Amino acid sequence: MADDPHVLAFLARVHQGRRDRVEDHLHEHFIRERNLHQRPQFPPLQLVPVQAEHEYEHPFPLVDVFKFSLQGDSVKTASSSWQGLQWKVKCSIYNLPGELLATRVSVDFFNLMDRVFKATVKYEMNEKFAAANEFAEVVIDSNHSTIVFPETGAFAPGRLVDGMLPTEIAVKIKLEHAEIVDQFSYNNQSWVMGTRWVRYGDECSVRMNFDVLKNLNPCHDKFFDDLREQVLSPKEARAFFDFASAIFNRSFMGLDLFHESVRNGLKFGFTTNWDSLNTVDSEFDFNSRTAFPGYQNVLYEQPSELTSISNRETAGMCQIFKLNLDPSDVTTRFQVASMNNVKSHTSQFTFYLENSPNGYLLIAGGCFQMESRQLVNLKLTLFDSGVSCRNIQTFRILHKEQSTIKVVIALLDDDKMEKMSRGKLLLNFQMHMNGTISNVVRNFEDQTKRIGDFAMPGLVTGYINCRDKKRIGVCKEHLANNSEHLNMLFFNTVFEDCGKNEITVNEDSDIVLDALDIIYHRSLAIFPAQINRVLDLAGYWLSATMHRFMEIAILHSTHISDSAKLELAAEHHFDIIKYVARHPRYASTYHLSLTDEEIMQVRIPADNEVDGGTGGRPRRVEDLMDLEEQQE
Numbered sequence: 001m002a003d004d005p006h007v008l009a010f011l012a013r014v015h016q017g018r019r020d021r022v023e024d025h026l027h028e029h030f031i032r033e034r035n036l037h038q039r040p041q042f043p044p045l046q047l048v049p050v051q052a053e054h055e056y057e058h059p060f061p062l063v064d065v066f067k068f069s070l071q072g073d074s075v076k077t078a079s080s081s082w083q084g085l086q087w088k089v090k091c092s093i094y095n096l097p098g099e100l101l102a103t104r105v106s107v108d109f110f111n112l113m114d115r116v117f118k119a120t121v122k123y124e125m126n127e128k129f130a131a132a133n134e135f136a137e138v139v140i141d142s143n144h145s146t147i148v149f150p151e152t153g154a155f156a157p158g159r160l161v162d163g164m165l166p167t168e169i170a171v172k173i174k175l176e177h178a179e180i181v182d183q184f185s186y187n188n189q190s191w192v193m194g195t196r197w198v199r200y201g202d203e204c205s206v207r208m209n210f211d212v213l214k215n216l217n218p219c220h221d222k223f224f225d226d227l228r229e230q231v232l233s234p235k236e237a238r239a240f241f242d243f244a245s246a247i248f249n250r251s252f253m254g255l256d257l258f259h260e261s262v263r264n265g266l267k268f269g270f271t272t273n274w275d276s277l278n279t280v281d282s283e284f285d286f287n288s289r290t291a292f293p294g295y296q297n298v299l300y301e302q303p304s305e306l307t308s309i310s311n312r313e314t315a316g317m318c319q320i321f322k323l324n325l326d327p328s329d330v331t332t333r334f335q336v337a338s339m340n341n342v343k344s345h346t347s348q349f350t351f352y353l354e355n356s357p358n359g360y361l362l363i364a365g366g367c368f369q370m371e372s373r374q375l376v377n378l379k380l381t382l383f384d385s386g387v388s389c390r391n392i393q394t395f396r397i398l399h400k401e402q403s404t405i406k407v408v409i410a411l412l413d414d415d416k417m418e419k420m421s422r423g424k425l426l427l428n429f430q431m432h433m434n435g436t437i438s439n440v441v442r443n444f445e446d447q448t449k450r451i452g453d454f455a456m457p458g459l460v461t462g463y464i465n466c467r468d469k470k471r472i473g474v475c476k477e478h479l480a481n482n483s484e485h486l487n488m489l490f491f492n493t494v495f496e497d498c499g500k501n502e503i504t505v506n507e508d509s510d511i512v513l514d515a516l517d518i519i520y521h522r523s524l525a526i527f528p529a530q531i532n533r534v535l536d537l538a539g540y541w542l543s544a545t546m547h548r549f550m551e552i553a554i555l556h557s558t559h560i561s562d563s564a565k566l567e568l569a570a571e572h573h574f575d576i577i578k579y580v581a582r583h584p585r586y587a588s589t590y591h592l593s594l595t596d597e598e599i600m601q602v603r604i605p606a607d608n609e610v611d612g613g614t615g616g617r618p619r620r621v622e623d624l625m626d627l628e629e630q631q632e
Contacts, residue, residue, distance in 0.1 A: 059082075060175065060176060060177050061174050061175065061176045061177075062080070062082055062174070062175040063172060063173075063174045063175075064078070064080045064089070064172070064174075065171070065172050066078040066089055066091070066170070066171045066172075066173070067168050067169070067170050067171075068091045068093065068103075068168060068169055068170075068171060069167065069168050070093060070101065070167055070169065076090070076091045076093070077089065077090050077091075077331065078091075080173070080175075081111075082175060082178060084111065085109065085111070085112070085115075085117060085178060086109070086110050086111045087108060087109045087110070088107070088108045088110070088331045089105065089106075089107055089171065089173050090105065090106050090107075090108065090331065091103060091104075091105050091171055092104040092105075093169075102151050103125070103132075103151070103169065103171075104148075104149070104151055104283070105123055105149045105171060105173075106146060106147060106148045106149060106250075107121060107123075107146070107147045107149075107173060108145060108146050108330050108331045109140050109145045109146070109330075110145065110329065110330045110331070112140065112141060112142050112145065113142075114142075115141075115180055116139065116140065116141045116180065116181050116183055116184050117139070117140045117141075117178050117179065117180055117181065118137075118138070118139050118140075118177075118178070118181045119137075119138060119139075119140055119175065119179075120135065120136070120137045120175075120176040120177045120178075121135065121136050121137075121138070121147055121173065121174070121175055121176070122135040122172075122173070122174040122176055123135070123149050123171070123172070123173055123174075124171075124172040124174065125169060125170065125171055126170075126172075132149070134149050134150070134192050134193065135176075135190075135192075136190060136191055136192045137188070137189055137190040138189050138190075138191065138249075139181065139184050139185060139186075139189060141184045143184075143251055143252055143255070143257065144245055144249060144251045145330055146249055146250045146253075146330070147192060148192065148248070148249060148250055148283065149192055150192065150193055186203075186204040186205075186206055186238070186241040186245075187203065187204055187205055188205055189205075189206045189207070190206070190207040191206060191207060191208045191209070191248050192209075192248070193209045194206075194207030194208050194209060195207075195208075195209055195211060196208070196210035198210070198213075198224065198227070198244070199227075199228055200227055200228070200230060200232070200234075200237040200240075200241075201230045203234065203237070204237055204238075204241055206244070208244055208248060209248065212247070212248070212276075213244070213270070215272075215273045215276060216247075216265070216270040216271070216272060216273055216274070217268070217269045217270045217271070217272070217588055218269075218272055218588050218589065219269050219585075219586065219587075219588040222269075222586060223268055223269055223585075223586050226585070226586075227240065232617075233615060233616045233617045233618075234615045235610055235611065235613070235614075235615035235616045236268075236610055236611055236616070236617075238615075239261070239264040239610045240264070240265075240268055242260075242261045242264065243261045243262065243264050243265035243268070243270070245261075246258055246261040246262065246265075247265070247277065250283065250284070250288075253284070253285060253287075253288050253333075254285065254287065254288075254334065254352075256544070258287075258288050258291060259291045262291045262292060263291075263548065263575075264610055266293065266552075266576055266590065267575075267576050267579040267580065267583075267586070267610065268586050269586040269587060269588035270588075271293065271588050271589045271590050272588065272589055274292045274293055274294060275294075277292065278294065278367070280338055280346040280347070280348050280369060281338055281348070282336075282348065283336065285334045285336055285350040285352065286334075286349070286350035286352070286365030286366070286367060286404075286406070286522075287350070287352075287365070287522070289367050290365075290367070290404060290522035290523060293552055293556065295403065295522060295523035296523070296524075296549050296550075296552040296553035296556060297401040297402065297523075297524075297525045297526070297553060297556065298525070298526055298527075298528055298531070298553055298554075298557045298559065298560075299401055299402070299439065299525030299526065299527055300559060301439055301527075303439065303440055303527055304437065304438045304439050304440065305438060305441065305442070306375065306397065306438035306440065306441040308450075309375075309395065309450065310434070314377070314432040314433060314434045315342050315343045315432065315433050316342060316430065316431055316432035316433065317339065317340040317341070317342050317430070317431055318428070318429065318430045318431075319337075319339060319340060319429045320426055320427065320428045320429065321335070321337060321351065321426065321427045321429065322423055322426055323335065323351060323362075323420050323425040323427055324420070324423070325352065325353050325362075325420060326421065327353045327355065327360065333352065333353070334351065334352035334353075335350065335351045335352070336348060336349070336350050337349055337350075337351070339366070339429070339431070342431060342432070342433050343371070343374075343433060344371045345368060345369065345370055345371055345374065345433065346368070346369045347366050347367065347368040347369070347431075348366065348367055349364055349365065349366040349367075349429075350364070350365050350366075351363070351364050351427065352365070353412070354478065354481060355481075356411070356477035356478070356480065356481060357477060357480060357491050358461075359411050359412060360412045360417065361408055361409075361410070361411055361412075361459070361477055361478060362382075362408075362409040362410045362411075362412050363406065363407065363408050363409060363478075364380065364409060364427070365404065365405070365406040365407075365522070366404060366405045366406070367403065367404050368398055368404065368405075369403070370398050370399050370400050370403050372399070372435060373397065373398070373399040373435065373436055373437070373439075374397070374398055374399070374433040374434060374435060374436065375395060375396075375397055375433065375434045375435075375438075375441060376395065376396050376397070376398050376405060376433055377393070377395055377431070377432045377433075377434075378392075378393070378394050378395075378396075378405060378407065378429075378430070378431050379391075379392065379393045379429075379430040380392045380393075380407060380427060380428070380429060380430075380458075381427070381430075382409055382410055382425065382426075382427055382428075383425065383426040383427070383428065384416065384419060384424065384425060385419065385424045386426075389410075390409060390410050392407060392409060392457070393447045394407055394443050394447075394457035394458065395441050395443055395447075396441065396457075397436060397438060397439060397440065397441050399525070401525040402521075402524060402525040403523055404521045404522055404523040405457070405521060406457065406520045406521050406522065407458040408456075408457065408458035408459045408475040408478050408520075409427070409458055409459065410459055411459065411461075411477065439525070442454055442513070443456065443457060445460065445473050453470075453471040453472065453473050454470060454471065454472040454473065454509065454513065455472065455473035455474075456472065456473065456474050456516050456520055457520060458475065459475045460473035460474065460475065461474075461475050461476050461477060461501070462474050462475070462476030462479075462490055462501045462502065462503070463501065463502040463503075464502075464503055464504075464505055464512060465502065465503070465504045465505070466505055466507060466508055466509040466512050467505070467506055467507055467508050467509075468508045470508075472509065472512060472513065472516065474516065476490040476491075476501065478519075478520070479516075479519065482519045482543055482544075482545045482546075483519070483542060483543040483545075483546075484541075484542035484543075485541045485542045486503070486541055486543075490503065505537075507537055510530070511530060511533045511534055511537060512537070514530055514534050515534055515537050515538065515541070515543075515546060518534075518545065518546050518549045518550075519543065519545050519546065522549070524549070524553075526553060528557075528559065528560075531550070531553075531554065534550065535568070535572055538550060547572070550572075551569075551572075551574040551575075551577065552576070554568055554574070554577075555574075555576060555577055555580075555590060562592040562593050562594055563594065563598060565577055565592065566578075566581055566592065566594060566598055566601065566602065569581070569602065570601050570602060573606070575606075575609050575610070577592070578602040578605070578609070579609065579610065579611065580592055581594055581598075581599050581602050582599065582602060582603065582605065582611070583611070604619065605617075
């Protein structure tokens, strides 16, 4: 890791512009911790507005200097604008190992409407104890509206600078040029820390951090050779650049496009070392992180249900957060906070709003890095102007193959939304852990007595009656956002048997609960005997969330044969598996050992696949003849 170009470049920036260097043992400790992808936890992040100081007049360069205090660990924001184009600067100041502080700066553009801009943005920090100089030349629209600068400062806060302790840093954001363009294009862009131009003929050219891409794809040479030579279709090329933009620029976050971009990256062979992005201080939110591979697993154990919750002593933590969420503002659509450690287990939670037919749902989703199997007891209390208005308790067994929890906290009416805008909504967070050898635990509407109907975590607004006479309490608004069929059953008022708060599903409760765990938690260690039944339910419910999850779980399984994976792909339209079968040249760690006869089953891509349809790869004459025969 000491030879890693990221670390070397980072350490060079640490030394630049500083009179006194940080002792060698601090750097060694920092590198060692980076190698383990571990960071210490710090208090909840607070948004602190900062007034910009304009150095120069319009039009260009437009230079804003933002002064951020070093007191405490926080996220601070500042804003500026030019001719209706508005942007916010977010500066994170946080702890690193070895009593160091670091900064991370991003710029979010908003109020774009249907306009597209091409802009050159430069970021500078020139302090005696920390320095940075980065720039980006980008095209900005509503889906590509963020520039993320890397860690650009590391300094010991207690070290004297000219005989004084530093109390603030000055961040300079320079808009060197901006102009309205006709449409978005991945052409002639230069992203932050770009090391190499990646091209697709004369249509796309972006300078990006090639070292990160190589780290994710062990067979990168084959893919980039074919990209450069235009062996890939225009549709595939656009999909790759969307994937790269999602990884480097946080494009599409909060949208299904992010999931689709990650899935396309997996098709192209970017299948390894995702832990480098999936860290406890990640800037990716819960929904984005759970799109990464690693959350979808098959558990080859016999089911062992934990039926009683003991009162023995547990390890725990307690934190409180002020909610600051605004779905109309790209910078506050979600709120990410790293939690205090429990035992050696680290976690990060995202608080976010999800629109629904009955208003905004307040949701908390957490990603954990587990060292052992634990029963997690999570208690949430929502405070409105200092008064408790919602109390929730939920249990889940977490381990390396099943490492998330999500809770639907409340439906927020207009009054609650207005109070949140004034900082009057607080969320108290208590979490306790106990070691366990079980792998299943159920939640009930009466968690104290653990009797009555099953219940999914948090708000219950509807019920599912199962074939085995069990009933499950659910948030029908949340299910409607993840299943076309359930949306119709719960909210369609045209048909007599729809639009009710209680529905019936012709499946046993253990299968329905697995399906609901996928929709809620986005991670599940599913038992192999239940795969086909959960797959059938995903198809019946028309749930893209379940469908995406099941494909990657099956693809990662070492106990399902490659032939069986292909059969499932053909039956359930798994486009990652089919693409890997058609293009083994890019498969990297997803390589499938298949016969020519088996590959023939998926040789012709569907129009909605990344290599099919308009803009996809041209079909061969024999493919067209086969297609005509199938249609006849």
